[in-house]
Amino acid sequence: MFIDDVSFHIKAGNGGNGVVAFRREKYVPFGGPSGGNGGRGGDIIFVGDEGLTTLLDFRYQKLIVAANGENGRPKNCFGRDAKDVYIRVPVGSIVYDLNNGIVIADITKHKQEVVVAKGGKGGRGNASFGTSRMTAPEICEKGELGEEKVIRIELKILADVGLVGFPSVGKSTIISVVSAARPKIADYPFTTLVPQLGVVKVKDGRSFVMADLPGLIENASQGAGLGFQFLKHIERTRVIVHVLDMDSKEKRNPYDDYLKINKELATYNPQLMLRPQLIVANKMDLPNANHKLEQLRKQIPDMPIIPISAYTNHNLDQMVYEIANLLDTVTIDQFKDDLVDQVIEYRFTPEQAFVIEKDEQGVYNVSGPMVKKFFEATDFTRDANIKMLARRLRNLGVDAELRKLGVKHGDTVRIFGYEFEFLD
Ligand SMILES: Nc1nc2c(ncn2[C@@H]2O[C@H](COP(=O)(O)OP(=O)(O)OP(=O)(O)O)[C@@H](O)[C@H]2O)c(=O)[nH]1
Ligand SMILES: [Mg+2]
Known part of the structure; x- marks a missing residue:
């Protein structure tokens, strides 16, 4: 099962309390304050992991807690700091604080670490308050509370290129012949239920990540088929590769397919239409394909169309090369604004006055x-x-x-x- 949206509670550890204690030892003439400080509460830290592709592990998660810091002890013993809790999340995870809707983490890299809930500082024991004027302080602090939040993680997979198109146009077959990805291939609609990622190596040394996405149908943007859930994954790709079946058994026409899919993309998010797009005309080995390609070229004269056959491996090098060239013209930053509305770096609570x-x-x-x-x-x-x-x-x-x-x-x-x- 593919899970790309989960919500749960997180609670960082509280700081341990400081204590009040005095040294009273036989041969020590002036026993001073000796209450130790409390230890720090554990942080909750999310770490990007490219090995994970879904949020499935969090499906039944209700709460993640980090341990509290130990209380301070007499004889100047400091309480132990609690261990931080590291949680692995897939690269492409966006973490929202549900109380205010603000994005608290946008995990875009492998091993990227973000503290999503900060543990409390330990309270100071009375040993910390001793001064020459106050030699026997009776004061101590409680540990600070750890941060507590209700969060939502949304996964929008990160790929350079996304393959979009109707079901059965050959998206999975394409990724299987240009990368090491091995998705299921079959001639019934919605074979692919989960986005699949593959690394494509260009012969000149460049490489990029391609995502094979579940097929879209008309009204996908309104929730038809599986489309809606997966349209969001297209949002974070830099280039859209629009795959057309040049001789569909379903009597569909490539030009209509092209218009319909673009309409779904535009309805879902108009910004997607600004994304560079490349048309891949697949199944050129089939009898009527050449004729339909000629027509299509007339119908969309201003778009690059690359004819291929994933089945006979025809023209794949050129396709890969053209995608890489197009990618070289765009940076992800160009789309940053429409990716996440409001990204803030994690910051500690602003220490404003009162x-x-x-x-x-x-x-x-x-x-x-x-x-x-x-x-x-x-x-x-x-x-x-x-x-x-x-x-x-x-x-x-x-x-x-x-x-x-x-x-x-x-x-x-x-x-x-x-x-x-x-x-x-
Ligand atoms: N003749 C021919 N058949 C192809 C070609 N590429 C794919 N197919 C066939 O088309 C059918 C569908 O291929 P898939 O790769 O599963 O299609 P898909 O676009 O991933 O489909 P969904 O995952 O359902 O959206 C399979 O039977 C493939 O063998 C091609 O170039 N030529
Ligand atoms: Mg597929």
Whole structure:
């Protein structure tokens, strides 16, 4: 089965907590703070793998988690960092964050690595807070939470050239004679159910990747046949090779086929019509083929048409050569815009400051990623930690901003659901 669209949950590891501890050893006169830091939570990293061609492995996947970092321990022992989790995905995978629809990874190369969920940093233990003025700090941080996302992976296979055409025109036969790919070949429609990739070597040393795609029929762009699911795979090819059967048993005419397939491509995505196209007139060994080729040349005088027979291997070298020449005139970047609407490089949460909003009850709501980070790092069971949070918010400018907004002694300030009294 060919699976090219899956969604599931991912959760990177939380950072381990820092701890509070003091050294109390027999012969050490001044036992200082000795609580170690927590370890880092594991990242979830996607890696491009050219050996994979479908997302089948993810079919039953609901959740991928990375382990949490270990908590810090006394005697300055740091918690161990958790192992990162590496997940292999096929080259051509586009990863979306379903919360905002943004593309968080576009895996286009073998072994390309992208962190799709970042593990939390470990919290600091009290040993990290000791200074000459504060020799016995009772503060420690909780580990940062690992990122959690619902993602969708869409696979759009990557090939230089895509073979398109009606079923049974000979697409699979062509790829089988010009590359090492061995797809199933038969004279019934929709023999090919899964895109097949093959590397084609040109005699002059050039090479390119060809994709044999399942056959298209009229209204494929509306979902007829298998077409729709596979039309998207054409989007990422640089050159479209349009294969025509020059003597179809089904009494179809090559020119009509040509128009119909182009109409489906245009309906699916008008940008596809800007893609360089080359017509391959196949099955030239059949009796009526020469006559039909003459006609076709008159009907489409401005398009290059290459007559071949995949069956007798006639003219294959020329076909391969022409495809390679056409490929040399286009770079994938020319199509970048219509490939993925909005690609962003993976970035850590922007550490912007904070937002304060006053609601009808006169409560000041403080939010923002930085505040959230401090808040989550706070272990509220220790007074010293709460004081540290207050100090951090003050340093961030939260107090000053609250005052600007008119906060008074005794007013309520809400931070992520927790309410505090503002004390001046
Ligand atoms: N006579 C002749 N028959 C051919 C030629 N190329 C392919 N065929 C035959 O046409 C039939 C269909 O070939 P396929 O390669 O499976 O066609 P396809 O376009 O991949 O078809 P789908 O996968 O169903 O879309 C098979 O019986 C082939 O043997 C050719 O050059 N000449
Ligand atoms: Mg086929």
